[in-house]
Amino acid sequence: MMNRIYFDNAATTAMDPLVLESMMPYLGQQFGNASSIHSYGREARTAVEQSRKLLAEHLHVKPGELFFTGGGTESTTTVIHCAVRDLGVRHIITSPIEHHATLYNVQFLQSLGLIQISYVELTQDGHIDLVDLEQKLASSKEKTLVSLMHANNEIGNITDIVYVGELCEKYQALFHSDTVQTMAHFHLDLKKTKTHFVSASAHKFHGPKGSGLLYINHDVQIKPLIHGGGQERNMRAGTENVAGIVGFAKAFELSMEHHHEDAVYIRFLKDSMLEKLRESLPDIQFNGDTSERSLYTVLNAAFPLNERSEMLSIQLDIAGICVSGGSACSSGAQGGSHVIKALHPGKSLVPIRFSFSKHNTIAEIETVVSKISEFL
Ligand SMILES: Cc1ncc(COP(=O)(O)O)c(C=O)c1O
Structure with missing residues (x-):
């Protein structure tokens, strides 16, 4: 595998x-x-x-x-x-x-x-x-x-x-x-x-x-x-x-x-992902607050809607990258998230949630960002 x-x-x-x-x-x-x-x-x-x-x-x-x-x-x-x-x-x-x-x-x-x-x-x-x-x-x-x-x-x-x-x-x-x-x-x-x-x-x-x-x-x-x-x-x-x-x-x-060192490390991963996404996709937006008043584990990106972004989470899955198109606790369906709908009623953006743990690495962040730029 x-x-x-x-x-x-x-x-x-x-x-x-x-x-x-x-x-x-x-x-x-x-x-x-x-x-x-x-x-x-x-x-x-x-x-x-x-x-x-x-x-x-x-x-x-x-x-x-x-x-x-x-x-x-x-x-x-x-x-x-x-x-x-x-x-x-x-x-x-x-x-x-x-x-x-x-x-x-x-x-x-x-x-x-x-x-x-x-x-x-x-x-x-x-x-x-x-x-x-x-x-x-x-x-x-x-x-x-x-x-x-x-x-x-x-x-x-x-x-x-x-x-x-x-x-x-x-x-x-x-x-x-x-x-x-x-x-x-x-x-x-x-x-x-x-x-x-x-x-x-x-x-x-x-x-x-x-x-x-x-x-x-x-x-x-x-x-x-x-x-x-x-x-x-x-x-x-x-x-x-x-x-x-x-x-x-x-x-x-x-x-x-290990709370302190894990939190610092995971926030570093999240911030790096955010920066790298911004660098490679200038029109990307983020759902919610990406500052300190948010989980260091969660980054929710909003991609402009088009034929390719609609397929993004499926393409990532095919490449072995597991993300969520909303909340996997509920439907997991792209665009079907009640949270994103409440936040941006009527807006056509494709939300993808990336959520990290201490097991993730900066090399993984780089791979995922480069795959995303490739697909889009
Ligand atoms: C914020 C929040 N509340 C509740 C739940 C449900 O918890 P459980 O899966 O243990 O039933 C989840 C996720 O599953 C969650 O993310």
Whole structure:
């Protein structure tokens, strides 16, 4: 097989061999059910609780505020449904560029007549308009949940969730943030963010798929979404995915250990790609903000629409270069991205998302830019 180049790390990342190694015992000899009281069960329980403790220390929360789930989508679904069902939320303020895990859930609850949705305005470069958010909070008459992601998975823009948390406190709204693209990529002090709920997912930082985290602040009490057992202190029924939980914590720990040098290196890759694309294609544009207020892992280029640019992601795939034409978490279809549509309504540009990890190299950037210039 030809050597492939993987520039789709916002869709998922390669699992770190050390993460796999940490998980192996729980897929093999230490296969116990964490709810069993015998020695096999106790081994599994210890692994789960040690993982929770490690994460709680890093995130500056209590272990009792963290719940393991089956991924980012499940964490977000739990928050949105339970906030409406258990906390009397009747108004959800969100943005048109959230992940579908948020948008489809709020739209479903709206279709049942249970809530009203307000979509916060975006600025020119795709940031949340914080003045509009405050106006919407100030004029909200009903119990409100704000659900805004920390960083956008398609364009990379980062929202100041410390400030959003303060606004929510001022107007007594609940605050949920999808931190799927930022957890273990940035230092997150959840106490400082004044969030009530946070969603995260291990496979975005070299951990296993199907392993998620949900933070629920002690001040809020919700009932489980999934019933059928007393696991996760009665919050999430179902036998714990012990290996997945151990993998979550290990991936998190490894990411934070090398966080600074990895972040500097990956930002260098992103900036080099941006510069090289500009040099070889003077009419290229970029979706979202490409400055410091964006993920160092994501660069979303907008190519002028023509017969060749329309075929670009397919051509790159044929050449062994894996990128995303929007968000691979959803359709992956070129031009079909709800984020790009919300950002540039009516504009005909071909968006391609390049997303990097510590495994990428500058030589790969050079190859990809030269292939793109060749195709176009
Ligand atoms: C911002 C964001 N939220 C949520 C999700 C869903 O997470 P998961 O794949 O763990 O369900 C993704 C990607 O998959 C994402 O990028």
